Amino acid sequence: MSSPDGTAPPDRPDGTAAEEPRIEDLVHEDAGPTPRFGGLASEHAEHEAAAADAEVMTESGVEDAGTTTAPVTPTETGGKLELGPVGHLGDRLFGGLARGSGGLVVLIVAFVGIFLLALAIPALIDDKSNFLFSRIWEPGGDQPRFGIAALFYTTVISSIIAMLIAVPIAIGVALFVTYYAPKRLAAPVAHAVDLLAAVPSIIYGLWGILFFAPILRPVINGLSTALGWIPLFEKPPGDNVGVVFTASVVLAIMILPVVTAISREIFAQTPIAHREGALALGATRWEMIRLSVLPYGRSGVVSASMLGLGRALGETVAVLIILSVPNGNDPWNSSIFAGGETFASKIANNAAEFDSPEKTGAYIAAGLVLFVVTFLVNSAARIIVDRSAPGTKRPRRNRRAGAATEGASA
Amino acid sequence: MAKRIEVSGLNVYYGDFKAVEDVSMTVEPRSVTAFIGPSGCGKSTFLRTLNRMHEVIPGARVEGKVMLDQQDLYGAGIDPVAVRRVVGMVFQRPNPFPTMSIFDNVASGLKLNGVKDRKKLTEVVESSLKGANLWNEVKDRLDKPGAGLSGGQQQRLCIARAIAVEPEVILMDEPCSALDPISTLAIEDLIEKLKDRFTVVIVTHNMQQAARVSDQTAFFNLAATGKPGRLIEMAPTKQIFSNPAEKATEDYITGRFG
Amino acid sequence: MTAVAENKPAYDGKVLDLTGKSGARAFKNTLATVLIVLAFAVAMIPLLWILFTVVSKGYHLLLSADWWSQSQRGITVRRAGGGAYHAIMGTLIMALITAVIAVPIAILGAIYLVEYGKGTRAAKVVSFMIDILTGVPSIVAALFVYAVWITVFGFNRVGFAVSLSLVLLMLPVVLRSTEEMLKLVPDELREASYALGVPKWKTILKVVVPTAFGGIITGVMLGLARVMGETAPLLILVGYSKNINLNPFNGFMGALPTMINQDRTELALPNAADRVWAAALTLILLVLALNLLARLIARFSAIKSK
Numbered sequence: 001m002s003s004p005d006g007t008a009p010p011d012r013p014d015g016t017a018a019e020e021p022r023i024e025d026l027v028h029e030d031a032g033p034t035p036r037f038g039g040l041a042s043e044h045a046e047h048e049a050a051a052a053d054a055e056v057m058t059e060s061g062v063e064d065a066g067t068t069t070a071p072v073t074p075t076e077t078g079g080k081l082e083l084g085p086v087g088h089l090g091d092r093l094f095g096g097l098a099r100g101s102g103g104l105v106v107l108i109v110a111f112v113g114i115f116l117l118a119l120a121i122p123a124l125i126d127d128k129s130n131f132l133f134s135r136i137w138e139p140g141g142d143q144p145r146f147g148i149a150a151l152f153y154t155t156v157i158s159s160i161i162a163m164l165i166a167v168p169i170a171i172g173v174a175l176f177v178t179y180y181a182p183k184r185l186a187a188p189v190a191h192a193v194d195l196l197a198a199v200p201s202i203i204y205g206l207w208g209i210l211f212f213a214p215i216l217r218p219v220i221n222g223l224s225t226a227l228g229w230i231p232l233f234e235k236p237p238g239d240n241v242g243v244v245f246t247a248s249v250v251l252a253i254m255i256l257p258v259v260t261a262i263s264r265e266i267f268a269q270t271p272i273a274h275r276e277g278a279l280a281l282g283a284t285r286w287e288m289i290r291l292s293v294l295p296y297g298r299s300g301v302v303s304a305s306m307l308g309l310g311r312a313l314g315e316t317v318a319v320l321i322i323l324s325v326p327n328g329n330d331p332w333n334s335s336i337f338a339g340g341e342t343f344a345s346k347i348a349n350n351a352a353e354f355d356s357p358e359k360t361g362a363y364i365a366a367g368l369v370l371f372v373v374t375f376l377v378n379s380a381a382r383i384i385v386d387r388s389a390p391g392t393k394r395p396r397r398n399r400r401a402g403a404a405t406e407g408a409s410a
Numbered sequence: 411m412a413k414r415i416e417v418s419g420l421n422v423y424y425g426d427f428k429a430v431e432d433v434s435m436t437v438e439p440r441s442v443t444a445f446i447g448p449s450g451c452g453k454s455t456f457l458r459t460l461n462r463m464h465e466v467i468p469g470a471r472v473e474g475k476v477m478l479d480q481q482d483l484y485g486a487g488i489d490p491v492a493v494r495r496v497v498g499m500v501f502q503r504p505n506p507f508p509t510m511s512i513f514d515n516v517a518s519g520l521k522l523n524g525v526k527d528r529k530k531l532t533e534v535v536e537s538s539l540k541g542a543n544l545w546n547e548v549k550d551r552l553d554k555p556g557a558g559l560s561g562g563q564q565q566r567l568c569i570a571r572a573i574a575v576e577p578e579v580i581l582m583d584e585p586c587s588a589l590d591p592i593s594t595l596a597i598e599d600l601i602e603k604l605k606d607r608f609t610v611v612i613v614t615h616n617m618q619q620a621a622r623v624s625d626q627t628a629f630f631n632l633a634a635t636g637k638p639g640r641l642i643e644m645a646p647t648k649q650i651f652s653n654p655a656e657k658a659t660e661d662y663i664t665g666r667f668g
Numbered sequence: 669m670t671a672v673a674e675n676k677p678a679y680d681g682k683v684l685d686l687t688g689k690s691g692a693r694a695f696k697n698t699l700a701t702v703l704i705v706l707a708f709a710v711a712m713i714p715l716l717w718i719l720f721t722v723v724s725k726g727y728h729l730l731l732s733a734d735w736w737s738q739s740q741r742g743i744t745v746r747r748a749g750g751g752a753y754h755a756i757m758g759t760l761i762m763a764l765i766t767a768v769i770a771v772p773i774a775i776l777g778a779i780y781l782v783e784y785g786k787g788t789r790a791a792k793v794v795s796f797m798i799d800i801l802t803g804v805p806s807i808v809a810a811l812f813v814y815a816v817w818i819t820v821f822g823f824n825r826v827g828f829a830v831s832l833s834l835v836l837l838m839l840p841v842v843l844r845s846t847e848e849m850l851k852l853v854p855d856e857l858r859e860a861s862y863a864l865g866v867p868k869w870k871t872i873l874k875v876v877v878p879t880a881f882g883g884i885i886t887g888v889m890l891g892l893a894r895v896m897g898e899t900a901p902l903l904i905l906v907g908y909s910k911n912i913n914l915n916p917f918n919g920f921m922g923a924l925p926t927m928i929n930q931d932r933t934e935l936a937l938p939n940a941a942d943r944v945w946a947a948a949l950t951l952i953l954l955v956l957a958l959n960l961l962a963r964l965i966a967r968f969s970a971i972k973s974k
Contacts, residue, residue, distance in 0.1 A: 081413075081496050081578070083481055085489040086867065094869035098784050101776035102794040105843070108836065109797040112804070112812045119815045172707020180704055189708065191963065196715050198959045200897030202925045203948050206932060207718050253714045260711070284693055286700035314805020316900040317925070321932065344807040344900070351904040360819055367811040371804065378803035463863060466855075468787065495865030505856040509878040519864035522874055568860070575864055 116368050123361025131365065135332050137346070139362030140353070146362045148369055150332055154340035155370070158244050158319070159312035161336065162251035167305045169252075170259035175289060177260075178267040190264065197257035205321030208250035213241035213322070220245060224337055235337040242324035244336040250318055255308035262307065266300030267293050299384050306381030310374050316344035325349065343370035412439040412609045413479045413496075413578040415460060420474035421638075422455050422464065429455050431638035433474075435628060437579075442601055442610045444620035444647065447630035448662065452639025453613050456630070457581050460611065461497035462490040478578065495523070498577035502584045504564035506556035506571070513552040515567055519575035534574050541607075542570035543600050562593020569600060573608070580604060582612040586619065598623050617663055621651050629659045719952070726949030729942055735950075739922070740910035740943075745931060748939040752947055754912040754922035758827065759954070761916055762923065763896050765831035770838040771888055775877075777839075778846035783872050802840040809836040810901035817905070827916035829905040830923075834895040841894060845887025849880035882969020889962030893955045899925035924951040 126144050129136055134147020177190050220243070224235035274292035283291060324339035326332075333340075341349065347363050354360040415437040422430040430452035437443045445453040458464040459472050462483065476483040483493050506515045514521070516535045525531060535552070539545040544566040548559070556567050565585060572580055582601070586594040601623045604610050614620050620627050628644040643656045654660045729735050738751035777794070785791030813833040817823050853876050861871040877884070902908075907920035908930050927947045934940040 081478065081481060081492075083478075083483070083488045083492045083496070085487065086492045086495075086865075088489075088491075088867060091867050091869045094872070095784055098776045098780035101773045102780035102785060102791070104773055105777050105794055105801065105839070106797045108839075109800050111816075112808075112836070115815045115820070116808075116812055119819060169707045169710055172704045173711045176704045176708040180701065181708075192715065193711055195956065195959065196711070198893060198897075198952075198955050199715075199718055200899070200925060200948075200951050200955060202897070202899045202928050203718065203722060203952060206928065206944070206948065207721055210935070211717070211721055212714075256711055284697035286697040287693065289700070310803050314803075314807065316805070316807045317903075317929075344805060347807050347811065348900050348903050354814065354818075354904075357819060360814070364811055364815060367808045371808045374803045374805055374808075375800060378799065382799060461863065463859065466859065466862065491862075491865050491867050493865075494863055499859075499863035501856060501859065501863075503856060505854070505860045507857060507860070507875055507879070509875075509881070518861075518874075519866070522861065522864065522866040522870050571860075571864065 112371075116364050116371070119357070119361050120365035120368050121361075123358050124365055126358060127362070137362075140356060140359040144358055144362065146365075148343070148366055151341060151343045151346055151366060152369070152373075153334065154244060154323075155313055155342040155344075155373075157336060158248045158251060158340075158342060159309050161245070161248035162255060162312045163305055163309045165249060165252035166256045166259055166308055167301070170256055170263055170304070170308075171301060173256070173260045174263035174267050175293070177264050179285065179289060179293065190261075193257050193260050195257075196253065201254065201315060201318045202321070204250055204254055205318035208246065208318060209242060209322045212250065213246045216246055216249060217241055220337055231334055232336055234333075234335045236333055236335065240324055240339060242322055242339055244323065244338065244340055247319050247322045248336070250322060251312045251315055254315065254318065255311050258311055259301075259304045259308040262304035263297065263301050266297040266304075270296045299387075303381040303385040306377050306384070310377040310381065313342075313374050313377065314344055314370060315342075316348050320345040320348050343367065412607060414439050415579065415609065415611075416475075416477040417460075418475045418477075420456070420459065420472060420476065422452065422459055422472050423470065424467065425469040428638040430459075431640050433641045435641060435644050437609060437611055438626065439609045440605055440607070441625040442605045442612060442623050443626045443628065444624035445611070445613045445628050445630060446615075446617060446620050446662070447639070447642075448632075449615075450635070450639070451630040451632050453628075453630045454583050455639070457583055457611060457613050458499075460579070460581055461494050461499055463494070463499060465490055495519075495575060496577050497579045497581060498572035498575060500565070500568050500572050500580065500582045500585050503588045504561055504568050506559075506564050506567050508555065508557045510556060511553045512548050512556045512559070512567065515556040516570045516574050518571060523575070535570075538570040538574040541573050541604070542566045543596065543603070544570055560593070562589050562596055565589060565593065565597060566600065569597075569604075573604070577608065579609040579611065582610065584613050584615060587615060594619070617651075621647060627651070629654075629656070629662065631658050631662070722945060722949045722952055725941070726945035726947075729946035730949060735946065739912045740927075741912070743910065745934050745940050746937055748942070750910075750943075752922075752924065752927060752950055754910065755924045755927040755947060756950065756954075757912065757914060758921040758923040759896055759925075759951070761914060762827050762831050762834065762921070763892055765828065765916060766834040766838055766895050767888065767892055769831065770835045770891070771842055774839050774842035774887075774891075775846050775884065777843050778850055779872060779877075781843075781847050782850040783868070783876070798840050798843055801836060802844070804836060805900075806833070806837055806898050807900040807904075809833040810904040812836070813901070814904055824918075825906050825920070826918060827906050827913075827921040830901045830921075831916065833901040833905060834898060837898065838891040838895045841891040842884075842887045845890065846880070846884050849883030849887070850876060852883070853879045882965050885969075886962040886966040889958045889965070893958040893962070896958070897925065897951065897955050899929065902926045903929070924954070 123139070123144070124131055127146060128143050129145040129147050131147050133149050134145065135150040137146045137150070138144065139146045173193055177186050177193075181189050217239075220235065220241065223245075224233050227233035228235060270293045274296060275288055278288040278291045319342050323341060323345055325341055326339045343366050347367055350363060354363065417436075418434045420430065420433045421428060433456055445457060447453050455464060460476060460483075464470045464472070472484065474484075478496070482488070483497075507518060510518060513535055516538050517525075517531045520531060520534060536545065536549075539548060544563060547563060548554075548567075556564065559567060565588075569580075569585075586597050589597065598619065601610060601612065605625075612620075612624065624647045626644065627647040627650040629642045629650065630639050631642045632639045643650065643654060643659045645655070650659060651663060654663065732751075734749070735751040735753075736756070737753050738749075739754035740750040740752075741754075743750040777798075781791050781795060785794065810833045813829050813836075817829045817832065818825065823829070857875055857879060858871055861875045862868075866874075902923050902925055906923075906926075908926040909920035909922050911922075913919050913921050924947050928944050928951070931940040931944045935944060
């Protein structure tokens with residue numbers, strides 16, 4: 001422990017700060033009482049076996065067998081004090097458990113990746129069509145042919161539209177909570193928005209297709225009449241409301257609480273000096289927000305949007321219920337006013353088909369692509385925060401906001 | 411109880427930065443020793459090396475010897491946990507454990523080290539609270555949370571907590587800097603009383619306080635910012651404040667600098 | 669809006685506007701206010717609408733004792749009757765197993781990140797892996813367990829497999845919230861404990877964790893609420909059973925989301941529709957109750973940072 005780690009804490013180049021080490025500013029690597037034991041997961045397993053009797057030894061202060069130093073014998077007459085090791089088996093066990101849990105998390109993630117890959121690769125090798133660019137999905141049989149182009153398109157387009165709808169509203173709600181709502185109203189309002197995250201996604205799906213989709217019909221008709229010359233907005237014949245656009249709007253509602261919670265937290269952190277600076281210059285409330293709050297929170301809002309996007313990409317059941325699966329004979333349609341399938345809804349829709357490793361492998365391959373896309377989007381969100389966060393400790397807090405509002409979504 | 415501390419040739423580093431250089435001193439048992447000096451001179455850092463509390467900061471290390479009577483606190487086979495059981499500490503801001511009652515706060519040192527005997531705990535809590543001049547104020551609400559006390563009471567609670575484990579030495583790191591004048595007086599009275607039983611070392615920014623409570627005073631200073639802090643002079647308090655040997659000490663205590 | 673160009677706002681330092689806001693600036697300010705309040709209203713509509721829909725359509729079945737004590741055994745889609753006991757129990761059992769596995773790993777993992785590994789490269793790796801896990805969609809978690817449990821080991825589709833996949837979803841939620849709470853515990857308390865000669869592990873167990881306890885429980889509740897509403901793993905990893913099955917290692921199991929899913933295509937039939945909405949209301953009540961409880965605990969046990 002008394003070995004230098006080679007780097008002086010950054011706030012300590014001049015002597016002034018050195019006197020009172022501000023613990024909270026410094027990394028708290030090891031609290032000292034414990035010499036740094038190896039603490040490997042494997043080591044802790046063997047200690048666990050000895051845990052029962054070892055515990056007793058620790059409590060009574062008996063020399064812990066693992067320590068190499070000679071015991072210091074206490075003298076009765078008070079001259080010498082017992083300053084030898086006081087039994088750190090508890091420390092070693094507990095530290096080992098903690099480290100083991102950390103290692104377990106790494107193992108779990110590695111296993112997820114390895115298993116999915118191991119099962120996907122054989123199916124991919126057998127694939128007779130181009131996995132990335134084909135729109136056909138006919139796994140299984142002698143000539144399995146499957147590609148993810150259509151799934152990828154529907155997944156990404158529905159999530160992006162959801163993000164485009166949700167972000168402006170989320171910014172508005174976040175500003176309302178932080179700078180517009182009366183103080184007493186702000187907290188309940190914030191909680192109400194958080195409750196949106198608590199509604200299970202299957203209920204969003206049911207409500208979305210049964211109650212919400214019908215009122216979207218005029219919107220769909222209006223948009224397709226006005227912009228129908230663009231293929232994206234071309235409405236196929238029929239009166240289907242179980243379309244990508246409907247799914248997007250419902251997804252927007254579902255990711256709203258996540259985006260709101262993170263934006264809210266960042267807006268609230270705008271330094272009071274910036275805000276008062278603007279106000280003192282005679283800015284209106286909106287000008288104050290435009291001048292100080294929005295620039296300060298920009299990177300945070302971008303990353304919140306990305307996290308929302310990540311959530312939308314992986315959403316399963318709501319999309320599964322809302323989106324009508326196109327008839328296999330119809331030509332593929334890129335319009336957002338047509339039905340379709342996302343990665344997640346495709347997999348969930350066909351759970352009954354997982355009867356042979358080849359078929360399962362195809363769906364797992366699709367799941368892997370979804371995993372990679374979600375991961376890239378989430379990483380991008382984090383990189384943006386880490387790079388441009390005006391505050392130092394921000395990224396962590398943001399993540400918590402994401403986690404805390406992660407109510408029930410499937 | 412109460413032991414002599416002999417420090418010789420002590421250097422303290424944070425990583426590559428030398429914060430304190432070549433300190434040697436003797437702290438007498440059953441006395442109060444005050445460390446004074448300008449901000450950043452390393453006196454709190456040095457104080458923390460006396461019970462190895464500096465080790466909670468990564469990269470902090472010492473060279474040199476700290477002898478507690480015959481034992482080197484940095485010798486081979488010495489466990490910092492054991493050191494802290496005999497060299498207690500009171501911090502700048504009162505820090506009672508928020509989840510524990512007054513009783514449990516005082517008993518925490520014993521309880522966490524495995525003492526379960528309720529009768530013994532009750533005795534120790536009472537005698538420690540009495541020793542910290544707090545008994546009369548809290549004896550009817552020992553089961554209430556410690557965080558509910560006033561700042562000065564909380565600090566005395568922390569002192570009671572420190573003396574409950576019967577240490578040899580009590581280190582105090584600016585124990586009154588977060589307190590009002592009345593509470594400060596109460597703590598100073600208490601320090602006077604503690605020195606009958608313990609070796610007390612106190613870091614203070616308040617020179618009147620050093621003059622009032624201490625027997626010995628050590629003046630720390632640094633040559634310039636970025637340079638390590640050093641012990642300039644250590645002498646009986648009366649002498650330091652009336653007839654210091656060093657010019658820097660005189661400048662500091664007469665307020666000409668720092 | 670041409671007025672804006674001439675009457676440059678005062679912060680540019682060019683024009684000192686001491687008479688008050690110009691018409692255009694006041695208008696913009698009002699417009700922004702209206703839009704922001706409107707955004708809030710728009711966000712509230714779905715919440716109230718969903719709650720109203722589910723409550724009004726589902727509440728009457730919840731009033732009968734049968735709903736809470738009977739299964740759907742032998743009840744066909746056209747018939748009324750039966751209850752959701754099998755599904756409620758299934759949801760609770762699977763959530764409980766998930767929590768039993770995930771919570772200890774999550775709390776110990778957070779202790780590792782905050783107390784033992786802080787600043788080390790290993791901790792950064794662990795932290796990164798948790799970020800990955802946070803982003804894993806539930807369907808991918810379900811596929812993974814399918815790959816291990818069914819494809820590789822050849823076990824059957826059972827409730828326990830669902831719990832395993834839910835662990836992947838709950839773990840990062842609880843771990844991150846616990847980590848945040850542990851970080852909020854002031855270092856002064858750790859120091860106070862060390863200064864009493866208390867070893868590190870006891871300091872963590874007896875001082876740090878109790879101080880953060882309320883926050884940790886809040887995280888557990890929110891994690892539970894999240895996994896209880898998950899549907900995708902249920903669809904893939906366990907069949908829906910109308911009968912009461914309390915054994916997570918054998919046979920299909922009912923659960924509230926799959927009970928909803930079971931009859932959702934038959935909503936034209938009044939009895940099926942009643943069941944679907946009643947099951948939805950039951951699920952919302954469970955999840956909302958956990959959320960509200962979590963927030964209450966959080967409010968009453970917030971760490972006081974002076």
